[in-house]
Amino acid sequence: MSERPLRILLSILGLDQHEAGAFAVARLLRDAGMEVVYLGRFGTPERIVDAALEEGVDVIGLSCHSWEYLYYLDELFELLAARGLDLPVVVGGSVLSGDDKREIEAKGVAATFGPGAGAEEIVTRIRDLTATRGAA
Amino acid sequence: MNRRTSQSGIPLEPFYTAAHVGGEAADTGEVPGEYPFTRGRLASPRRREAWIHQELSGEGSARRSNEQFRQLIARGARGIDVIGDAPTMSALDPDHPLARHAVGNTGVSLCRLQDFAELYADLPLDELTVSHSLPPGAYAIAALHRVAAQRGFAPSVLRGSTILLPAYCEDCSYQIHMPYELRMRLALDSIEFAAREMPRFHAFLEDTYYISDGGLDAVEEMALGFVEIREIVRRLVARGIDVDSFAPRIAILVNCRMDFFEEIAKIRATRRIFARMMREEFAARDPRSWSCAITAHTSGLSLTLAQPVNNVARGALQGLALALAGVQAVEISCFDEAYRTPSHDAHMVSLRTQQIVQLEAGADRVADPLGGSYYVESLTDEMESRILAMVEKIESMGDLGELCDGGWFRELFQNAMTRRARAIEEKSEIQVGVNAFAVADEEDTLLRAASESKLEPCRERIDEIRLFKDQRDRGRVGEHFARLREAAAAPDNLLPAIGDALEADLTQGEISGALRLGVGAPYDPLGMMEPPL
Secondary structure (H helix, E strand, O other): OOOOOOEEEEEEEOOOOOOHHHHHHHHHHHHOOOEEEEEEEEEOHHHHHHHHHHHOOOEEEEEEOOOHHHHHHHHHHHHHHHOOOOOOEEEEEOOOOHHHHHHHHHHOOOEEEOOOOOHHHHHHHHHHHHHHHHHO | OOOOEOOOOOEOOOOOOHHHHOHHHHOOOOOOOOOOOOOOOOOOOOOOOOOEEOOEEOOEOHHHHHHHHHHHHHOOOOEEEEEEOHHHHOOOOOOOHHHOOOOOOOOEOOOOHHHHHHHOOOOOOOOOEEEEEOOOOHHHHHHHHHHHHHOOOOHHHOEEEEEOOOOOHHHOOOOOOOOHHHHHHHHHHHHHHHHHHOOOEEEEEEEOHHHHOOOOOHHHHHHHHHHHHHHHHHHHHHOOOOHHHHHHHEEEEEEEOOOHHHHHHHHHHHHHHHHHHHHHHOOOOOHHHOOOEEEEEEOOOOOOOOOOOHHHHHHHHHHHHHHHHOOOEEEOOOOOOOOOOOOHHHHHHHHHHHHHHHHHOOOOOOOOOOOOOHHHHHHHHHHHHHHHHHHHHHHHOOOHHHHHHOOHHHHHHHHHHHHHHHHHHOOOOOOEOOOEOOOOHHHOOOOHHHHOOOOOOOHHHHHHHHHHHHOOOHHHHHHHHHHHHHHHHOOOOOHHHHHHHHHOOOOHHHHHHHHHHHOOOOOOOOOOOOOOO
16 A cells, blocks of 8 residues: 555535535545545536546545436546546445445446445445555 | 433433422413413414424426325325425526436426426415425515416415525535525515515525434524524514514424434424514514414434335324424425435325324324423423523624635534434444344345335426527517616515516526626536526
């Protein structure tokens, strides 16, 4: 693992205005020593990819409380590929059911966190993801 | 829940006696229907009608939502409460680029007068309570006023409410990207307009539900609510408006979480605080100005995606708490709330729960059945003093607009959200099925399929609105757009200009943009759309 702290971008896509989960996750990642680039609400794939490049983040995190993420994910992956960015995308949120998790993991989402996910689980999964990528 | 404190942190005794409420002389002589209304707004069982049973509804087009309303009314609902989709709640039109995956799948898509006409089609507007969970409120009031006129209803018969949200919406769930002074003005203009034109309508609905359901506790919820109410009342009085002309129609929409007794005490304390404030501080003389109507939604945050059938039990307990507290209208959040805006089946369970609480359990046969309970009275007093202390603290920090713009409340909301997430993780707050008695996902099947059905975005609605905009009378649109811009910079009440603009086929997104331009803000806050001309 590199010396510098992990940098995680956090955003909420489209017009989903529920920010509670994103705030809570931002706080717990910072508490775990990571750096959070908080992009907040009204995110678009383009804004997210631009910010990911500019800020040199290690992981893209999306928080969702509506189903808009389902439709934006394809666009996000296409854009990441077009810009040559190989970054893990993780999705967490109150509306992630078991079926939704399986569906988006099949699309290429590296990790999913439902409403019951705890701080330790989230931090560990993100560390593991970046560690295996770094080694690859 | 922590066993030694209430959800908001009030320390609890093992049991309560007269000593906790002032000893033998504790009976304050308070009775329901009399100042300070702690024990309820009305005393007489004849006048004290059952609370209004309603359920939050709306999905897809206005027509589809109208069908939903009619089904609910046919099954015993006595009011409707309209929820907009994400674009509608953000004051953006369906053709906004950021709306493309969000049209009609979390509520009804509304942006023009015709949509409101279809929404209310064939509904008995002289009998029905029509509540609107649609920010910023002014649009729904203007639209309802115009549609009622088209259908031959006098505005004086209209009943219902709208949410106003001037202080906190930008920081919590309902960002409409308007500066504080414009939001406040829309609220004041709405109340002033309705007091004159629609005297039975609750234009002054203080919504504390949405601010609290991010994680604020019951004390913070009501403190923020009272800070906002007090600022609005002061501003209306400063306009030279008689407090008794609008105060009888002030209502508060509160949240109801899972702490059964604390939520009841909160509502009792709220009525007492309101009565004393209106009579003693704002010098209202009409006794109707002293007793606020309370309407309530049960907490969506208390409901879980896991084991959705547990949400039915939660809704029943919360509904019972509200019946015992004595409120004027109730919505029980549905078992599928954690996943979606309610389906028809979920609506039915919530509506039937209300009917069972009222008609089978008889929870409202007697006004304030818990009055005189040492515990409830003590908790009511404690809630009252904690709420008042927080109101005083916030008001001592300075001007409300500056506090809002300076991010003080945003930080309060953020801290509350984090605090709540920690409480669940550390199990100081228990959610059965989440941090206690959880089961593996594949075993959790009861009601899961019914709770997790999705709604597709209504992309055809985007094309419909694009076509509508292309086919309008451009000259007329331009004229009203310019008029609204000017009105935003002038002192007159904005409601007539908004109503005229809706009749001239301007949309809510365009009206919001014109108002923003009029006060020097950008037309499209997200920088993706140009003004219509």
